[in-house]
Structures are given as C-alpha cells and as structure tokens.
Amino acid sequence: MLTPLTVPSNILDSEFDALMMQRCLQLARLALGRTSPNPLVGAVVVKDGEIVGEGFHPRAGDPHGEVFALRAAGERARGATIYVSLEPCNHYGRTPPCSLSLINAGVAKVVVGMVDPNPLVAGAGIARLRAAGIEVIVGVEEEACQKLNEGFVYRVLHKKPLGILKYAMTLDGKIASNSGHSTWITNNQARSEVHQLRAACDAVIVGGNTVRRDNPHLTTHQQQGHNPLRVVMSASLNLPENAHLWDTGVAPTLVLTREGSSPNFQQMLLQKGVEVLEFPLLTPDLVMAHLYDRGFCSVLWECGGTLAARAIAENAVQKVLAFIAPKIIGGLDAPTPVGDLGLSSMTESLVLERVNWRTVGCDCLVEGYLPQKTVNQQLKTTSST
Numbered sequence: 001m002l003t004p005l006t007v008p009s010n011i012l013d014s015e016f017d018a019l020m021m022q023r024c025l026q027l028a029r030l031a032l033g034r035t036s037p038n039p040l041v042g043a044v045v046v047k048d049g050e051i052v053g054e055g056f057h058p059r060a061g062d063p064h065g066e067v068f069a070l071r072a073a074g075e076r077a078r079g080a081t082i083y084v085s086l087e088p089c090n091h092y093g094r095t096p097p098c099s100l101s102l103i104n105a106g107v108a109k110v111v112v113g114m115v116d117p118n119p120l121v122a123g124a125g126i127a128r129l130r131a132a133g134i135e136v137i138v139g140v141e142e143e144a145c146q147k148l149n150e151g152f153v154y155r156v157l158h159k160k161p162l163g164i165l166k167y168a169m170t171l172d173g174k175i176a177s178n179s180g181h182s183t184w185i186t187n188n189q190a191r192s193e194v195h196q197l198r199a200a201c202d203a204v205i206v207g208g209n210t211v212r213r214d215n216p217h218l219t220t221h222q223q224q225g226h227n228p229l230r231v232v233m234s235a236s237l238n239l240p241e242n243a244h245l246w247d248t249g250v251a252p253t254l255v256l257t258r259e260g261s262s263p264n265f266q267q268m269l270l271q272k273g274v275e276v277l278e279f280p281l282l283t284p285d286l287v288m289a290h291l292y293d294r295g296f297c298s299v300l301w302e303c304g305g306t307l308a309a310r311a312i313a314e315n316a317v318q319k320v321l322a323f324i325a326p327k328i329i330g331g332l333d334a335p336t337p338v339g340d341l342g343l344s345s346m347t348e349s350l351v352l353e354r355v356n357w358r359t360v361g362c363d364c365l366v367e368g369y370l371p372q373k374t375v376n377q378q379l380k381t382t383s384s385t
Contacts, residue, residue, distance in 0.1 A: 020044050021113050021141040024085040027056040032200040033226035034059045037295040039152040043069035047080040066098040070105045078106035085145045087116040090125035099125040109135040113145035117156045151298030160292045161299045163316045167337040168323040178331035180213050186323045189361035195220045201228045202296035207307040208234035217244045219251050227251035235282050237262035248273035284316035309339035324364045
C-alpha cells in the first residue's frame with residue numbers, strides 16, 4: 001500500500017513534476033518481479049493540481065499503467081496532465097497502444113520519465129501524441145526511471161537478462177570460515193535488503209556447492225512477496241535428496257544439468273514438482289540465453305566463488321552488489337566471493353564503473369557495474385597467454 005501523497009501549496013512547477021514522477025515510480029514498484037518481459041510502469045493523472053487517477057502495470061498481458069490511471073480518472077482525464085514513468089507504447093501487442101488511449105481520453109499534456117528503448121516504441125509514442133496536438137515533456141526524473149527498469153532496458157538492447165552478482169563477505173574478503181560456516185556474515189538489515197532484491201528479480205541462481213553447504217531457501221521470506229524462480233546449476237546432480245529448494249510449494253525451482261546425468265535423481269526431483277532441464281553443455285552464458293527465452297529481465301547470481309568467476313568470464317554478470325561486514329575471520333583456505341579469473345596483476349583487475357556505496361546498519365553495500373568490453377577483452381587476452 002502507498003501512503004497518501006501530500007503536495008506543498010507553494011511548490012514550483014518543476015518540483016511538482018518531479019514529485020508526480022516519483023509517485024509514478026512508487027506505483028510501478030508495486031509490481032516488482034511480476035511484469036517481465038514487460039517493464040515496470042506507473043502513471044498518475046492530475047487535474048487542477050489534484051491527483052484524480054493512479055495506476056500501474058501489474059503483470060505481462062494485463063493493461064498498462066496508463067490505462068488503469070485513465071480508468072480511475074474517468075471523465076476528469078479530459079484536459080488533464082498524465083505523468084508516466086515510461087514512454088506510452090504505440091503498437092498493438094497483447095494490449096492496444098497506450099498512446100491511442102491517451103488521445104481518446106482527451107488529455108492535454110503527457111509528462112514522460114524516459115523514452116522506451118524498445119524499437120517498437122523508441123520515440124514513436126511521443127511523436128504520435130505530439131501529432132495529435134498533445135503537449136509532451138520528456139526526461140523528468142529520467143535517471144531514477146532508467147534505474148528502475150535497468151533489467152528491461154538491458155534485455156531489449158542486449159537480448160539477454162541483466163545479470164546481478166550478489167555476495168556478502170567479511171572485511172578480509174571471506175564468504176565463509178575455513179570450515180565452510182557462513183551464518184551469518186551480515187546483519188538483519190542487510191539480509192532484509194537481499195530479500196527485497198530477490199523480490200525484484202525473475203530468477204536467482206546457485207551452484208551445487210551452495211545447495212550442499214548452505215541448504216538455502218532463496219525466497220523473499222514475505223508472505224505476499226514475489227518469489228523468483230530458484231535455479232540450481234549442477235552438472236553431476238550430486239545434490240542432497242532433502243533440500244529446502246525441493247519444496248516447490250513455497251517457490252518454483254528449476255534444476256539445470258548435463259544430458260544423461262543421474263536419471264534416478266532427476267525422477268525424484270520431478271516427483272517433487274521441480275523442473276529439470278538437460279543441457280549438452282552447462283555454462284552461464286547458455287543458462288542466461290535460456291532465461292532470456294523464458295522472458296526474464298533480471299537474474300540474480302547468489303553462487304559461490306567458482307561459479308561467480310565463470311559467470312563473470314562469460315559475460316553473464318553486468319552488475320555487482322557486495323555487502324561487506326566489519327568482521328575478520330581469517331583462514332588460508334577460507335572461500336572468497338570470486339574464484340580464479342586468470343588475472344595475475346593489479347593492472348589487469350576489473351574496475352567497476354558507476355560505483356555507489358552506503359551503509360546498511362553496521363555493514364557496507366558497494367554497488368557497481370562491470371565494464372563489459374573491458375571484461376571480455378581482458379579475460380580473452382589472459383586466457384590466450
């Protein structure tokens with residue numbers, strides 16, 4: 001539920017526009033994790049300085065956010081201003097074009113957060129509105145709109161989901177002790193943020209080692225929250241028969257393995273409702289291609305260091321979220337978040353871009369993006385020497 005919006009009486013027009021767009025983003029977030037392959041979209045209709053209609057896109061196949069907002073506004077939409085976080089669509093898909101709905105509703109002005117990167121839209125919706133005599137403003141709170149839909153944007157531009165590597169480590173770079181014990185590295189607030197992150201993603205991936213060592217749930221731990229598809233990559237299927245991930249009444253699970261691997265174990269998983277798929281070659285890039293075909297936008301990697309290194313090397317990871325706890329555990333053999341990448345000097349290290357950091361309780365969260373061209377070039381060069 002959203003809290004009621006209070007608008008100061010002396011607010012400037014530009015500030016009012018920003019406030020309305022922030023409201024659009026709040027509405028859009030109500031559908032986190034549920035709209036893929038579509039984007040998250042929120043819309044607000046304003047008449048004479050008052051909100052008369054709100055809406056958001058709840059899931060793929062349902063009407064878009066503009067339609068719900070116009071329905072809520074009714075006749076008050078005529079001559080009104082509508083704020084929408086993403087450019088209104090201009091093509092027939094599973095629903096009619098929103099640009100036509102806005103024209104038919106008689107709105108006077110449309111304020112757009114960002115242009116839709118989809119080639120089927122990409123400015124055409126804005127052009128159609130302007131051709132109909134409607135005033136259009138573009139780029140209000142654009143950075144926030146882009147950030148909300150970065151998975152959708154990446155999927156459209158690169159034809160694969162956005163890969164996000166998340167890990168928690170101690171101050172000395174360990175994700176577990178020498179014995180493998182890792183509960184808990186971070187505090188309750190950090191773990192709550194991870195649950196929210198899962199809720200925003202379409203799938204979360206782990207390897208067999210994580211299943212054997214941690215027996216994770218990989219859920220949002222919320223009764224009403226969206227649970228992502230839980231994906232296990234295991235070439236050998238050397239996995240425990242009893243694991244939290246096999247309880248598909250809580251959340252769906254997909255196990256990916258090599259062709260012909262452990263038929264009896266596969267049958268046991270199928271009987272529990274676990275989906276099993278065989279691959280001739282089980283690699284992160286092929287897994288991401290499969291998840292793209294399933295319509296996914298954002299995929300969270302919560303795996304151990306060996307699989308994380310493979311995912312980075314195969315360009316299956318674009319974004320990194322590192323939770324760092326002010327703890328020191330030591331241990332020569334204690335595992336680290338990323339395994340061997342074949343890099344031997346600091347000058348070869350992968351330097352994150354667009355880096356932000358903030359404290360989460362007593363922990364620190366570092367967020368950044370891998371420079372993809374540099375990753376590919378460096379790792380290919382290293383592997384060939």
